[in-house]
Amino acid sequence: MVIFEPKIEDMKFEVNAFDGNSEARAGIIETGHGPIKTPIFMPVGTVGSVKGVNQRDLITDVKAQIILGNTYHLFLRPGIETLELAGGLHKFISWDKPILTDSGGYQVFSLAENRKLKEDGAHFSSHIDGSKHIFTPENVVDIQRVIGADIVMAFDECTPFPCDYSYAKKSMQLTHRWLARGIKRFDETEPLYGYKQTYFPIVQGSVYKDLRIESANTIASFDRDGYAIGGLSVGEPVEEMYDMIEVVNEILPKNKPRYLMGVGTPVNILEGIARGVDMFDCVMPTRNGRNGMLFTRDGIINIKNVKWKNDFTPIEKNGASFVDEKFSKAYLRHLIVSKEILGAQIASLHNLSFYLWLVTEARNRIVDGSFAVWKSEMVQKLAVRL
RNA sequence: GGGGAGAUACCAAAGUGGCCAACUGGGGCAGACUGUAAAUCUGCUGGCGCACGCCUUCGUAGGUUCGAAUCCUGCUCUCCCCA
Numbered sequence: 001m002v003i004f005e006p007k008i009e010d011m012k013f014e015v016n017a018f019d020g021n022s023e024a025r026a027g028i029i030e031t032g033h034g035p036i037k038t039p040i041f042m043p044v045g046t047v048g049s050v051k052g053v054n055q056r057d058l059i060t061d062v063k064a065q066i067i068l069g070n071t072y073h074l075f076l077r078p079g080i081e082t083l084e085l086a087g088g089l090h091k092f093i094s095w096d097k098p099i100l101t102d103s104g105g106y107q108v109f110s111l112a113e114n115r116k117l118k119e120d121g122a123h124f125s126s127h128i129d130g131s132k133h134i135f136t137p138e139n140v141v142d143i144q145r146v147i148g149a150d151i152v153m154a155f156d157e158c159t160p161f162p163c164d165y166s167y168a169k170k171s172m173q174l175t176h177r178w179l180a181r182g183i184k185r186f187d188e189t190e191p192l193y194g195y196k197q198t199y200f201p202i203v204q205g206s207v208y209k210d211l212r213i214e215s216a217n218t219i220a221s222f223d224r225d226g227y228a229i230g231g232l233s234v235g236e237p238v239e240e241m242y243d244m245i246e247v248v249n250e251i252l253p254k255n256k257p258r259y260l261m262g263v264g265t266p267v268n269i270l271e272g273i274a275r276g277v278d279m280f281d282c283v284m285p286t287r288n289g290r291n292g293m294l295f296t297r298d299g300i301i302n303i304k305n306v307k308w309k310n311d312f313t314p315i316e317k318n319g320a321s322f323v324d325e326k327f328s329k330a331y332l333r334h335l336i337v338s339k340e341i342l343g344a345q346i347a348s349l350h351n352l353s354f355y356l357w358l359v360t361e362a363r364n365r366i367v368d369g370s371f372a373v374w375k376s377e378m379v380q381k382l383a384v385r386l
Numbered sequence: 387g388g389g390g391a392g393a394u395a396c397c398a399a400a401g402u403g404g405c406c407a408a409c410u411g412g413g414g415c416a417g418a419c420u421g422u423a424a425a426u427c428u429g430c431u432g433g434c435g436c437a438c439g440c441c442u443u444c445g446u447a448g449g450u451u452c453g454a455a456u457c458c459u460g461c462u463c464u465c466c467c468c469a
Contacts, residue, residue, distance in 0.1 A: 046422050068421075106421045127423045158421070202421090233420045261421035268420075283422045290425050291418085306415070336425090344425050 011150075011198045011225045013257050021372040023249060023276030026363045029226075029257055031150045032195025033090065033098040036065045038257060038278040039362055041269065041355045042100060044286065046070045047077065048093045051286050052341075052348040055095050061321050062352040063360070066097060066150075068281050071143050072104030072135070076126050080146045088148030088193045100281075101149035103140045105202070105230070106262070109158040117157060117174070137182035141189065141199070148193045153228065153261075154182050156202045161235040168206035175204045176218050183222055200259060202230040203248050207240045216251035226257040229277070233263045242271055249276040266295050266358055266382040270375050273362050280359070285351030290344040292336045295354050299384030301329070303347070308333045315346075321353035 012030040019025065029036040043050045043058065045067045050058055058064045069089055074080075078092075086092035089099055104122075108115050114125040121136030137155045144152040156175040159168050179201050186199045201219035205211030219227055229248050232241045245260065252258050259279035260272050269280050285295065292304040296316045301308070308329045315332055316324040323346045335343030358378075365371040 044422065051422080052425080070422080073422085100421095102421045104421095107423090109421095111423070153421075156421095228421085230421065235420090259421090264420045282420050283424090284420050287422065287424065287426085288419060291427090293419080302417085304416090339425065341425070 011196055013225065013255065015255065017367045019274075019366045019371045020369070022274040022375075024273045024362070024366050024371055024375075025276065025278070026366040027257065027278060029278075031066075031098045032197075033096060033150055034065075036098055036279075037360075037363060039269075039273045039359045039366075040065055040279050041359045042066045042068050042279060042281040043352050043355075044068045044281055044283045045093075047073045048089060050348075050352070052290065052345045053286070053352060055093065057349060058095075058352075059097070061323075061349060063356050064097070064352070067095065067099060069099055069101045069147060069149065070104065070107070071101050071140055071147065071153075072107035074101070074147055075104070075133075075143050076128055080143055083148075084146050084192075088146070090148055090193075098150040099148070100151035100259075101144050101147055101153060102261075103144070103153040103155040104135055105153070105156040106158045108135065109160060109234075119174070119177075121155070121178075122157075137178040138185040141182055141185040145189055145192055145197070148191070148195075148197070150195070150197060151226070152186065152197055152199045154179050154199065154201045156204060156230055158231050158234065159204060159206050161206070163206045165206075165208055165211075168204075168208055168211055172204040172206075172211055172215050175202065176215070179219065179222070183224075198225040200224060200226045200228045202228040202261070203252075204231045205244075206231060207236050207244060209243070209247050212244050212247045213251065216248045220252055224256070226259060226279075227252045228259040228261050230261045232260065233268070233282075238268065238271075241268070242275065245272060245275045245277060266355070267379050269355075269358065270362065270379055270382070273359070273366075274371075274375060285355050286348045289347035289351040292333075292347065293351075294332075294347060295351050295382070296386070297354075297378075298381055299386045300382075301386045303329060303333045303336055305333075315350055316354075319350065319354070320357035321349050323349050324353075 013027055015025050015027040017026040027038045029038060043064050048069060050067055083089060083092060090096060108122040111127060116123040121134050123134050125132050135155060140155040155178050157171045159171050183199060191197045201222055201224055203215045203219055205215040229245060232244060249258060257278040258276060260277040262282060263272060263280050264282050272280060292302055294301040294303055310330055312328040312330050314325045315327055315329055327346060332343060332346055365374045
C-alpha cells in the first residue's frame with residue numbers, strides 16, 4: 001500500500017540551464033507527487049501497467065520519474081467506479097510518483113473503424129464489448145479527475161498522415177474549440193484527492209507550417225502549466241516532424257514545459273531535446289523490446305537474429321540496468337525466441353533503463369555545457385544496426 | 387501365424403491422373419513496430435538463376451499413360467488388432 005500523503009502545491013517549472021548552442025534546456029517540474037527533472041522520458045503504462053515492468057523495478061532500476069496512463073483504456077477497464085473507490089490511479093496501482101494521462105484522442109484516431117467525430121465529441125464503440133460511448137472535452141476532464149492524473153491532457157483529434165490541408169485545418173479548429181471547453185470544465189472543477197492537477201493543451205495542424213503556427217498561438221493564448229505537441233510521429237518523414245517542432249517551439253512559452261507526444265526513437269528524442277522539447281513518451285522501448293529490438297548506446301540490436309545465438313557477452317557492457325551485465329545476449333535471444341515472458345521483461349527493463357539513461361545524460365550534458373558535441377556523436381551511433 | 391493401416395519437404399499434416407515444387411500449422415530465417423485493441427503483424431523457407439525460367443523431389447525398383455505424389459506390380463520399412 002501507498003503510505004505517502006501528497007502535498008497540495010502549484011505545479012512549477014523552473015529552467016536550470018540552457019544549452020546555448022541549441023534550444024535544449026534542463027529544468028525541473030514540481031508536482032504534487034514530487035519533482036520531474038527534464039528533459040524526461042515517460043514510460044507508457046496504458047492500462048495502469050508499464051507492460052512487463054513492475055512498479056518497484058520502474059523506480060529502482062529504470063529510474064522512471066513519471067509514467068503515463070490512458071483515459072480511454074482505463075475508462076473501459078477497470079472503469080471509473082473502481083478507480084474512484086480505489087482512491088485514484090496512484091493508489092490503485094501503488095505508484096506514488098507523477099502520472100500523466102492521455103485523453104483518448106489518440107485512441108479516437110487509431111480505433112478509426114467505430115468512431116464518429118461530432119461537434120460535441122467523439123462517439124465510439126468499445127473495442128472490448130462493443131458498448132457505445134461518447135467522449136467530450138468535458139467528460140474526459142471528469143474522468144481524468146477521477147483517475148487523479150497529475151497532468152491531464154486535453155481531448156484532441158490526432159490527425160493521421162497523410163492528411164489533406166482542409167481536413168487538417170478543420171480538425172485543428174475542432175481541437176481548439178474542444179480545448180476551450182475542456183479548460184472551462186477543468187477550471188470549474190476541483191481535484192478529488194488533495195493534490196494539484198494540471199491541464200496541458202495540445203498543438204495540432206498536421207505537417208502544415210501555417211496551421212502549426214496558428215495552433216501554437218491559439219493554445220499559447222491559454223495560460224497553462226505546460227503545452228503539448230501532438231499529431232506527429234504518425235508516419236510523416238522525420239524531417240517534417242523536426243520542422244514542425246521548430247515552428248511550434250518558436251511560439252510556445254519558453255518558461256513552460258513542452259511535451260512531444262508519442263515520440264520516439266532515441267535519435268528522435270535527442271533531436272527533440274535540441275529543439276526545446278522537455279517531455280517525451282513512446283511505446284517503442286516496451287513494445288519493440290517485447291519484439292526483440294534493443295536500444296543501446298552503440299546502436300540497435302535485433303536480438304532475434306541468429307548472429308547472437310552463441311554470443312555470451314553481456315546484453316550491454318556497463319548498461320544502465322542490472323539486466324545488462326547479469327544476462328548474456330545469447331540468453332536473452334533464447335528467451336525472446338522461445339517466447340518466454342522473462343525475455344519480454346528483460347528487454348523492456350533494458351530499453352526503458354536505456355531511455356531514462358539517455359535523457360538523464362542529456363540533462364547532465366546540458367548542465368555542464370557539453371550537450372552539442374555529445375548529441376551529434378550519439379545521433380551517429382544510436383541509429384546503427386548492430 | 388492371421389487380419390488391417392500407412393510411408394509426402396526440417397517436423398506434423400493435406401493432396402488420390404494434368405490447375406503440384408506440392409494446402410495448412412509448427413520450426414527456421416529476415417523485416418515491421420513512434421500520445422499500446424500488439425508477448426503482435428508481414429515476407430521468405432528444394433536447387434540454380436532468384437522477373438520469366440530451368441533442374442531434381444512425394445519410401446524404393448519397375449510399369450501403365452501424351453502426362454503420376456496420385457493408377458498397377460515387386461521390394462523395404464513402420465504402426466494397429468487378433469492369436
